[in-house]
Amino acid sequence: MHRMLNRRTLVVSALAFPPSTWAATWPTRPLRIVLPFAAGGSSDLVARLLADKLGQALGSPVVVESRAGANGIIASEAVARSTDGHSLLWISAAHAINASLYPRLLYDSQRDFAPVALVASPGPMVIAVPAALPVRSLSDLIALARRQPGQVSYASAGIGNVLHLAGEMLAQQAGVQLLHVPYKGAAPALNDLAAGQVNLMFNSALAAAPMVKDGRVRLLAQTGAQRSPALPADLPTVAETLGLTGFQVTGWFGLLAPAAMPADLVGRLNAECVRILALPELREKLALLGSADTPTQSAREFGAFLAAETDRYARVIRAAGLRLETPSS
Incomplete structure (x- = not known):
């Protein structure tokens, strides 16, 4: 057909x-x-x-x-x-x-x-975590995921969207197990991230900016091949932080x-x-x-x-x- x-x-x-x-x-x-x-x-x-x-x-x-x-x-x-x-x-x-x-x-x-x-x-997108999560870098987050396989959760806007696939890509290339928590849209997912209901989320810098500004979430990395001039100069890429040269979302x-x-x-x-x-x-x-x-x-x-x-x-x-x-x- x-x-x-x-x-x-x-x-x-x-x-x-x-x-x-x-x-x-x-x-x-x-x-x-x-x-x-x-x-x-x-x-x-x-x-x-x-x-x-x-x-x-x-x-x-x-x-x-x-x-x-x-x-x-x-x-x-x-x-x-x-x-x-x-x-x-x-x-x-x-x-x-x-x-x-x-x-x-x-x-x-x-x-x-x-x-x-x-x-x-x-x-690029950014990787954001709740401010209360005791990690200061993406390396810390991956180390936590290795200590607690399948318990570190990440939010997305639903099954099969780019935010979901970004998390799958990170888990595959870093060799860890992450727990995917799909939401009906990025906004409720970001709200639960800020409240500490999930541990991390991939999202646009624009969407995360208000919560970064008020201190509810922290940025750990950006997902481009190189650092973007539109993002903070000290925010590293996933690739350079973890040595994953092929990582790019x-x-x-x-x-x-x-x-x-x-x-x-x-x-x-x-x-x-x-x-x-x-x-x-x-x-x-x-x-x-x-x-x-x-x-x-x-x-x-x-x-x-x-x-x-x-x-x-x-x-x-x-x-x-x-x-x-x-x-x-």
């Missing part, structure tokens, strides 16, 4: 897109960016700013449509099935994770989409199109996105997402990045033995 659905969708989509010789007249109707998050968040804000500038550049409106739920699967399926030739998909690391976490998706996370542009460059956002979109249209969209994302007002808003650098990747480079992220999370998911049934849309 999966193959039949993909084949039919791609054939119809190919008919919906104009031949490359018509690229100068495309778009012929408003474009839509399908967002897998609820409206009102910082990601939604950046998407709408990008859509406004992109609409001006293309001479046609670009609207943002929120299709939240099912870890991004609802939005992804909507764009994979679209036949209007004018739909784009806003993605995060969840798109790379879902490819392995849900074996029965009704779309192929790579073959059914064309990479368009990286919107927010990869930014970052937050990022990007745009995909249905696979049938012609390469010249993809290139045109990529060039406009790169130009728009360098504007000061976009840079300011991207900083809210933890993106310290202006995205400059070509569509091909973004595709390579997405494939690498998909492969990296696939290894973590296999090692953890994770497998979820596809949520109903």
